[in-house]
Amino acid sequence: MKILVTGAAGFIGSHVARLLLDRGETVVGLDNLNDYYDVSLKEARLAGLEPDPRFRFVRLDVADQAGMMALFRHEGFDRVIHLAAQAGVRYSLKNPHAYVDSNVVGFMNILEGCRYNQVAHLVYASTSSVYGANTTMPFSVHQTVDHPLSMYAATKKANELMAHTYAHLYRLPVTGLRFFTVYGPWGRPDMALFLFTRAILAGEPIDVYNYGEHRRDFTYIDDIAAGVVRSCDHVATPDPAWDSDAPDPATSTAPYRLYNIGNNQPVELMRYIRVLEECLGREADKRLLPMQQGDVPDTWADAEDLVQAVGYRPETPVEVGVRRFVDWYRDYYRV
Numbered sequence: 042m043k044i045l046v047t048g049a050a051g052f053i054g055s056h057v058a059r060l061l062l063d064r065g066e067t068v069v070g071l072d073n074l075n076d077y078y079d080v081s082l083k084e085a086r087l088a089g090l091e092p093d094p095r096f097r098f099v100r101l102d103v104a105d106q107a108g109m110m111a112l113f114r115h116e117g118f119d120r121v122i123h124l125a126a127q128a129g130v131r132y133s134l135k136n137p138h139a140y141v142d143s144n145v146v147g148f149m150n151i152l153e154g155c156r157y158n159q160v161a162h163l164v165y166a167s168t169s170s171v172y173g174a175n176t177t178m179p180f181s182v183h184q185t186v187d188h189p190l191s192m193y194a195a196t197k198k199a200n201e202l203m204a205h206t207y208a209h210l211y212r213l214p215v216t217g218l219r220f221f222t223v224y225g226p227w228g229r230p231d232m233a234l235f236l237f238t239r240a241i242l243a244g245e246p247i248d249v250y251n252y253g254e255h256r257r258d259f260t261y262i263d264d265i266a267a268g269v270v271r272s273c274d275h276v277a278t279p280d281p282a283w284d285s286d287a288p289d290p291a292t293s294t295a296p297y298r299l300y301n302i303g304n305n306q307p308v309e310l311m312r313y314i315r316v317l318e319e320c321l322g323r324e325a326d327k328r329l330l331p332m333q334q335g336d337v338p339d340t341w342a343d344a345e346d347l348v349q350a351v352g353y354r355p356e357t358p359v360e361v362g363v364r365r366f367v368d369w370y371r372d373y374y375r376v
Contacts, residue, residue, distance in 0.1 A: 043067045044273070045118045047103055047151070048125035049090070050074055050083035052229050053166070053220070056266040057122060058090055064270075067095045069116055072125065073102040077132070078230045085373075086227055103147030113154035120273055123151050123165040126197075129231055130170060130335050133192040144196035145203075152207045162214045162276045164269065167201055169221040169258070169303065169340045170194035179307075179343040182219065182291035182299045191335035201299065208295035214277040215296065218269065221303030221342045225262030225362055226369035233310075234363065237317055238370050241325045247314070251332035255310040256339040258303040261357035261365075268302045271351035291346065303342025304355045316360055320367040 044061055048054035049070025058068050070090060074083055090096045101108050103125050127133075127143040148165070155163045172180045174188035189195040204215040224234045240247045280292035291299040318324050332338065347353040370376070 042119040043069065043116065045069050045071060045112075045116065045121045047071045047121075047123045048166075049098065050087050051124060052086075052227055053223060053262065053265060053269070054122075054124040055086035055090065055227060056262050057124065057269050058096065060266045060270050062090065062093045062095055065095075069097050069099060069118070071099045071101050071103070071112070074100060077127070077129075082227075082230065102143075103150055104142045106146075106150050109150040109154055110157075113158045113160075117158065118160055120162045121151065121155055121160050121164070122269060122273055123148070123163065124269075126166060128193070128229070130191045130193050131333060132231070134335055137192040140192050140196045144193075145199055148200045148203060152203060152213070155213055156207060156211050160213070162216070162273060163204070164216045164218065164273045165200060165204060166197075167217045167219045167299070168194065168197045169219050169301070169342065170337070171198045171201070171219060172340070173337065178339065179305065179341040180301065181343040182301055182346060183289055185290055190337060193335075205293060205295060205297050208277070208293065208297035212296060215298075216272050216275070216277045217299045218272060218302045219299065219342075220265065221258035221260050221301065221340050223260050223262055223265050225366055228262070228366060233313075234317065234366055235370075237314065237325065238321065238367065241317070241321055241323050242376055244326075246326040246328040248330055249310065249314070249327045250330050250336065251310075251338055252329045253309075253311045253314070253327070254338065256307040256341065257310065257313070258305065258307045258340045258342045259313060259359055259362070260302070260304040260342075260355055261362035264304070264355035264357055265302060268347060268351070268353040268355075271353060272300065272302075272347070275351045298350075300347040300350065301342040301344045302347055302353065303340070303344050305342050305344050307339060307341040308359050313359060313363070316363045317367070320364050
């Protein structure tokens with residue numbers, strides 16, 4: 042198949058593209074290489090993909106309507122894995138317009154490209170942040186998610202609604218994946234593991250929000266990438282048991298599905314930090330701070346639907362995943 046992977050220079054996108062290439066697919070990787078974080082890291086991820094003759098990189102912003110329509114017409118994609126987005130909860134407090142441009146306008150261009158060019162399946166990234174004010178654990182896709190706590194979460198909830206509309210109107214098969222805190226080699230520099238590692242090695246204090254009382258469903262990147270690819274293979278179909286009197290948010294009479302993709306084993310932030318300290322052989326100077334605006338205290342994925350649908354089973358314990366990240370970080374930054 043020829044598969045479009047948007048956000049291919051990103052953390053998750055580069056791993057998904059690599060997995061697809063390794064099994065023989067043709068991949069067109071799209072990214073705008075913006076400067077939200079270190080562009081050289083994005084370029085280094087691409088450098089690991091570009092030697093493969095079945096990979097081609099296109100530098101393009103998903104918010105560019107004319108460019109996106111031309112790309113879809115020219116390439117004739119069989120399937121699309123849409124991972125490009127303006128990420129991050131905290132940055133959305135400072136620059137909300139970036140989230141509308143990339144996550145709403147950009148997603149509309151993806152939907153339109155799929156609609157007019159006979160794409161057989163669209164898989165797109167949502168987020169655990171859509172659970173917002175929900176407190177019932179573990180989070181289930183069968184819960185309603187009408188109370189987002191950040192602009193980032195609101196745009197991702199909008200994506201889910203837009204996807205259902207296109208599935209209903211145009212019978213476009215769409216699958217949304219709600220990612221839970223992803224970590225591992227080649228990770229994003231704005232995420233906790235990266236920030237903590239850099240600061241500890243530099244002898245600087247780390248900011249520990251909510252006084253370290255967070256719990257996160259930390260999920261290793263290889264497990265995530267495998268789940269994304271399996272989801273792409275499993276084309277969304279209508280749910281014949283869907284009941285309009287008791288509507289299930291995760292399915293529909295349209296070819297529409299939502300899944301959590303997480304580890305289903307939440308880890309206390311302080312334990313996560315202890316594991317990192319052990320891997321680095323250094324103790325962190327912890328600066329305990331209150332919870333940041335827009336953040337949530339805990340995440341915990343009920344991923345059973347994805348297990349049943351595609352055989353998704355995360356296998357990497359946090360001790361192994363953090364060690365692999367530290368080994369990569371020391372090698373990449375020569376520290």
